Amino acid sequence: MxxxxxxxxxxxxxxxxxxxxxxxxxxxxxxxxxxxxxxxxxxxxxxxxxxxxxxxxxxxxxxxxxxxxxxxxxxxxxxxxxxxxxxxxxxxxxxxxxxxxxxxxxxxxxxxxxxxxxxxxxxxxxxxxxxxxxxxxxxxxxxxxxxxxxxxxxxxxxxxxxxxxEVPLSVVPMLCAMHPSDRRATLSGMKQGMPPEAFGGVMEGMVRPHVSDREWAQLSDLRG
Ligand SMILES: [Fe+2]
Ligand SMILES: [Fe+2]
Known part of the structure:
Protein backbone atom coordinates (compact mmCIF):
# COMPACT_ATOMS: atom_id res chain seq x y z
CA MET A 1 0.00 0.00 0.00
CA GLU A 166 5.36 44.04 11.76
CA VAL A 167 6.37 40.43 12.53
CA PRO A 168 4.35 40.17 15.81
CA LEU A 169 1.18 41.30 13.99
CA SER A 170 1.07 37.99 12.12
CA VAL A 171 3.17 35.66 14.29
CA VAL A 172 1.27 36.24 17.56
CA PRO A 173 -2.22 35.43 16.17
CA MET A 174 -0.77 32.55 14.13
CA LEU A 175 0.71 30.98 17.28
CA CYS A 176 -2.41 31.75 19.35
CA ALA A 177 -4.66 30.12 16.75
CA MET A 178 -2.78 26.79 16.84
CA HIS A 179 -3.50 23.62 18.75
CA PRO A 180 -0.71 23.16 21.33
CA SER A 181 0.85 20.27 19.39
CA ASP A 182 1.00 22.41 16.23
CA ARG A 183 2.41 25.32 18.26
CA ARG A 184 5.20 23.11 19.59
CA ALA A 185 6.06 21.87 16.10
CA THR A 186 6.08 25.41 14.69
CA LEU A 187 8.22 26.75 17.53
CA SER A 188 10.66 23.84 17.11
CA GLY A 189 11.04 24.77 13.44
CA MET A 190 11.49 28.45 14.28
CA LYS A 191 14.17 27.59 16.85
CA GLN A 192 16.22 25.79 14.22
CA GLY A 193 16.18 28.80 11.89
CA MET A 194 16.80 31.62 14.39
CA PRO A 195 19.69 32.92 16.54
CA PRO A 196 19.14 31.82 20.19
CA GLU A 197 18.59 35.38 21.49
CA ALA A 198 15.97 36.12 18.82
CA PHE A 199 14.17 32.85 19.56
CA GLY A 200 14.28 33.66 23.28
CA GLY A 201 12.59 36.97 22.46
CA VAL A 202 9.84 35.16 20.55
CA MET A 203 9.25 32.77 23.46
CA GLU A 204 9.13 35.48 26.13
CA GLY A 205 7.33 38.17 24.11
CA MET A 206 5.03 36.31 21.74
CA VAL A 207 4.39 32.93 23.41
CA ARG A 208 4.55 33.33 27.20
CA PRO A 209 1.73 35.93 27.47
CA HIS A 210 -0.64 33.71 25.48
CA VAL A 211 -0.19 30.17 26.80
CA SER A 212 -1.22 28.52 30.06
CA ASP A 213 1.31 27.86 32.84
CA ARG A 214 0.98 24.15 32.05
CA GLU A 215 1.85 24.58 28.36
CA TRP A 216 4.69 26.99 29.22
CA ALA A 217 6.18 24.32 31.48
CA GLN A 218 5.79 21.73 28.71
CA LEU A 219 7.76 24.01 26.36
CA SER A 220 10.70 24.24 28.80
CA ASP A 221 12.92 22.01 26.62
CA LEU A 222 12.61 24.49 23.74
CA ARG A 223 13.59 27.36 26.01
CA GLY A 224 16.74 25.64 27.30
FE1 LIG B 1 -4.91 35.01 2.03
FE1 LIG C 1 -6.01 36.97 -0.37
Whole structure:
Protein backbone atom coordinates (compact mmCIF):
# COMPACT_ATOMS: atom_id res chain seq x y z
CA MET A 1 0.00 0.00 0.00
CA UNK A 2 1.39 3.42 -0.92
CA UNK A 3 0.84 6.47 1.25
CA UNK A 4 0.60 9.93 -0.24
CA UNK A 5 2.56 12.68 1.44
CA UNK A 6 0.45 15.81 2.06
CA UNK A 7 1.57 18.70 -0.16
CA UNK A 8 3.00 21.89 1.28
CA UNK A 9 0.18 24.13 2.55
CA UNK A 10 0.79 27.84 1.90
CA UNK A 11 -2.28 29.16 3.64
CA UNK A 12 -3.49 27.18 6.63
CA UNK A 13 -1.36 28.71 9.42
CA UNK A 14 -1.54 32.35 8.35
CA UNK A 15 -5.26 32.18 7.53
CA UNK A 16 -6.05 30.57 10.90
CA UNK A 17 -4.13 33.42 12.49
CA UNK A 18 -6.02 36.03 10.47
CA UNK A 19 -9.39 34.46 11.34
CA UNK A 20 -8.37 34.47 15.01
CA UNK A 21 -7.24 38.13 14.85
CA UNK A 22 -10.40 39.16 12.94
CA UNK A 23 -12.61 37.61 15.66
CA UNK A 24 -10.61 39.24 18.46
CA UNK A 25 -10.85 42.59 16.72
CA UNK A 26 -14.59 42.29 16.18
CA UNK A 27 -15.10 41.46 19.87
CA UNK A 28 -12.98 44.46 20.86
CA UNK A 29 -15.05 46.68 18.53
CA UNK A 30 -18.29 45.35 19.93
CA UNK A 31 -17.66 45.96 23.63
CA UNK A 32 -15.05 48.71 24.18
CA UNK A 33 -16.10 51.52 26.53
CA UNK A 34 -17.32 54.23 24.16
CA UNK A 35 -17.55 56.73 27.04
CA UNK A 36 -13.88 56.44 27.90
CA UNK A 37 -11.33 58.32 25.75
CA UNK A 38 -8.48 55.99 26.71
CA UNK A 39 -10.51 52.92 25.73
CA UNK A 40 -11.52 54.62 22.44
CA UNK A 41 -7.87 55.47 21.66
CA UNK A 42 -6.79 51.90 22.46
CA UNK A 43 -9.50 50.52 20.16
CA UNK A 44 -8.43 52.81 17.33
CA UNK A 45 -4.75 51.88 17.78
CA UNK A 46 -5.57 48.15 17.75
CA UNK A 47 -7.83 48.60 14.72
CA UNK A 48 -5.02 50.36 12.83
CA UNK A 49 -2.51 47.62 13.78
CA UNK A 50 -4.97 44.99 12.59
CA UNK A 51 -5.43 46.74 9.25
CA UNK A 52 -1.63 46.77 8.79
CA UNK A 53 -1.77 42.97 9.09
CA UNK A 54 -4.64 42.80 6.55
CA UNK A 55 -2.89 45.14 4.09
CA UNK A 56 0.39 43.28 4.47
CA UNK A 57 -1.18 39.88 3.85
CA UNK A 58 -2.91 41.05 0.67
CA UNK A 59 0.29 42.72 -0.54
CA UNK A 60 2.41 39.59 0.09
CA UNK A 61 -0.05 37.42 -1.81
CA UNK A 62 -0.14 39.82 -4.77
CA UNK A 63 3.59 40.32 -4.97
CA UNK A 64 4.93 36.87 -4.14
CA UNK A 65 2.17 34.32 -4.81
CA UNK A 66 -0.03 35.69 -7.59
CA UNK A 67 2.89 37.03 -9.65
CA UNK A 68 4.66 33.65 -9.51
CA UNK A 69 1.47 31.71 -10.28
CA UNK A 70 0.53 33.95 -13.22
CA UNK A 71 3.98 33.36 -14.74
CA UNK A 72 3.34 29.59 -14.75
CA UNK A 73 -0.45 29.43 -15.14
CA UNK A 74 -1.84 32.64 -16.69
CA UNK A 75 -5.30 33.42 -15.29
CA UNK A 76 -5.01 31.01 -12.34
CA UNK A 77 -4.97 33.76 -9.69
CA UNK A 78 -7.94 35.63 -11.17
CA UNK A 79 -10.45 34.51 -8.53
CA UNK A 80 -8.23 35.69 -5.68
CA UNK A 81 -7.35 38.94 -7.49
CA UNK A 82 -11.04 39.85 -7.68
CA UNK A 83 -11.31 39.34 -3.92
CA UNK A 84 -8.28 41.57 -3.39
CA UNK A 85 -9.80 44.45 -5.39
CA UNK A 86 -12.88 44.23 -3.17
CA UNK A 87 -10.66 44.10 -0.06
CA UNK A 88 -8.85 47.29 -1.10
CA UNK A 89 -12.24 49.05 -1.23
CA UNK A 90 -13.07 47.67 2.23
CA UNK A 91 -9.72 48.89 3.61
CA UNK A 92 -10.37 52.42 2.35
CA UNK A 93 -13.90 52.49 3.80
CA UNK A 94 -12.76 51.02 7.13
CA UNK A 95 -9.96 53.59 7.38
CA UNK A 96 -12.49 56.40 6.81
CA UNK A 97 -14.72 54.96 9.54
CA UNK A 98 -11.77 54.63 11.95
CA UNK A 99 -10.97 58.29 11.29
CA UNK A 100 -14.63 59.23 11.82
CA UNK A 101 -14.66 57.43 15.18
CA UNK A 102 -11.41 59.13 16.19
CA UNK A 103 -12.92 62.56 15.49
CA UNK A 104 -16.51 61.98 16.64
CA UNK A 105 -17.70 64.04 19.62
CA UNK A 106 -18.98 61.92 22.52
CA UNK A 107 -22.59 62.43 21.45
CA UNK A 108 -21.86 60.80 18.06
CA UNK A 109 -19.38 58.18 19.21
CA UNK A 110 -21.87 55.32 19.57
CA UNK A 111 -23.12 55.78 15.99
CA UNK A 112 -19.55 56.03 14.65
CA UNK A 113 -18.53 52.88 16.56
CA UNK A 114 -21.57 50.99 15.27
CA UNK A 115 -20.82 51.98 11.65
CA UNK A 116 -17.23 50.77 11.95
CA UNK A 117 -18.32 47.56 13.71
CA UNK A 118 -20.80 46.70 10.95
CA UNK A 119 -18.42 47.55 8.07
CA UNK A 120 -15.60 45.56 9.63
CA UNK A 121 -17.93 42.58 10.21
CA UNK A 122 -18.94 42.72 6.54
CA UNK A 123 -15.29 42.75 5.48
CA UNK A 124 -14.66 39.75 7.76
CA UNK A 125 -17.55 37.87 6.16
CA UNK A 126 -16.10 38.49 2.69
CA UNK A 127 -12.61 37.60 3.87
CA UNK A 128 -13.76 34.29 5.36
CA UNK A 129 -15.12 33.32 1.93
CA UNK A 130 -12.05 34.69 0.18
CA UNK A 131 -9.61 32.75 2.38
CA UNK A 132 -11.59 29.57 1.77
CA UNK A 133 -11.24 30.10 -2.00
CA UNK A 134 -7.51 30.57 -1.57
CA UNK A 135 -7.23 27.42 0.54
CA UNK A 136 -9.10 25.33 -2.01
CA UNK A 137 -9.05 26.72 -5.58
CA UNK A 138 -5.80 28.68 -5.43
CA UNK A 139 -3.96 26.14 -3.30
CA UNK A 140 -4.77 23.43 -5.84
CA UNK A 141 -3.48 25.62 -8.69
CA UNK A 142 -0.29 26.38 -6.76
CA UNK A 143 0.35 22.73 -5.91
CA UNK A 144 -0.18 21.82 -9.58
CA UNK A 145 2.17 24.56 -10.86
CA UNK A 146 4.97 24.29 -8.26
CA UNK A 147 6.94 21.66 -6.38
CA UNK A 148 6.85 21.77 -2.57
CA UNK A 149 10.44 23.10 -2.58
CA UNK A 150 9.33 25.98 -4.83
CA UNK A 151 6.30 26.71 -2.64
CA UNK A 152 8.56 26.80 0.44
CA UNK A 153 10.89 29.18 -1.40
CA UNK A 154 7.97 31.54 -2.16
CA UNK A 155 6.92 31.34 1.49
CA UNK A 156 10.48 32.08 2.61
CA UNK A 157 10.56 35.18 0.41
CA UNK A 158 7.33 36.39 2.06
CA UNK A 159 8.54 35.75 5.61
CA UNK A 160 11.90 37.48 5.06
CA UNK A 161 10.23 40.52 3.41
CA UNK A 162 8.19 41.41 6.54
CA UNK A 163 9.63 44.40 8.44
CA UNK A 164 10.75 43.39 11.95
CA UNK A 165 8.24 45.69 13.66
CA GLU A 166 5.36 44.04 11.76
CA VAL A 167 6.37 40.43 12.53
CA PRO A 168 4.35 40.17 15.81
CA LEU A 169 1.18 41.30 13.99
CA SER A 170 1.07 37.99 12.12
CA VAL A 171 3.17 35.66 14.29
CA VAL A 172 1.27 36.24 17.56
CA PRO A 173 -2.22 35.43 16.17
CA MET A 174 -0.77 32.55 14.13
CA LEU A 175 0.71 30.98 17.28
CA CYS A 176 -2.41 31.75 19.35
CA ALA A 177 -4.66 30.12 16.75
CA MET A 178 -2.78 26.79 16.84
CA HIS A 179 -3.50 23.62 18.75
CA PRO A 180 -0.71 23.16 21.33
CA SER A 181 0.85 20.27 19.39
CA ASP A 182 1.00 22.41 16.23
CA ARG A 183 2.41 25.32 18.26
CA ARG A 184 5.20 23.11 19.59
CA ALA A 185 6.06 21.87 16.10
CA THR A 186 6.08 25.41 14.69
CA LEU A 187 8.22 26.75 17.53
CA SER A 188 10.66 23.84 17.11
CA GLY A 189 11.04 24.77 13.44
CA MET A 190 11.49 28.45 14.28
CA LYS A 191 14.17 27.59 16.85
CA GLN A 192 16.22 25.79 14.22
CA GLY A 193 16.18 28.80 11.89
CA MET A 194 16.80 31.62 14.39
CA PRO A 195 19.69 32.92 16.54
CA PRO A 196 19.14 31.82 20.19
CA GLU A 197 18.59 35.38 21.49
CA ALA A 198 15.97 36.12 18.82
CA PHE A 199 14.17 32.85 19.56
CA GLY A 200 14.28 33.66 23.28
CA GLY A 201 12.59 36.97 22.46
CA VAL A 202 9.84 35.16 20.55
CA MET A 203 9.25 32.77 23.46
CA GLU A 204 9.13 35.48 26.13
CA GLY A 205 7.33 38.17 24.11
CA MET A 206 5.03 36.31 21.74
CA VAL A 207 4.39 32.93 23.41
CA ARG A 208 4.55 33.33 27.20
CA PRO A 209 1.73 35.93 27.47
CA HIS A 210 -0.64 33.71 25.48
CA VAL A 211 -0.19 30.17 26.80
CA SER A 212 -1.22 28.52 30.06
CA ASP A 213 1.31 27.86 32.84
CA ARG A 214 0.98 24.15 32.05
CA GLU A 215 1.85 24.58 28.36
CA TRP A 216 4.69 26.99 29.22
CA ALA A 217 6.18 24.32 31.48
CA GLN A 218 5.79 21.73 28.71
CA LEU A 219 7.76 24.01 26.36
CA SER A 220 10.70 24.24 28.80
CA ASP A 221 12.92 22.01 26.62
CA LEU A 222 12.61 24.49 23.74
CA ARG A 223 13.59 27.36 26.01
CA GLY A 224 16.74 25.64 27.30
FE1 LIG B 1 -6.01 36.97 -0.37
FE1 LIG C 1 -4.91 35.01 2.03
Missing amino acids: TTTQPRHDMYSAIHKGIRYAHCQQLMHLSNFDIDDDVARDALIASMRRHMVLCHGHLHHENEHIHTALEARSPGASEVAEEGHVEHEQSFAEIENLIEALAKAPKSERAAAARALYRRFALFMAHDFEHMNEEETILQTALQYAFTDAELMEIEHRIVTSIPAE
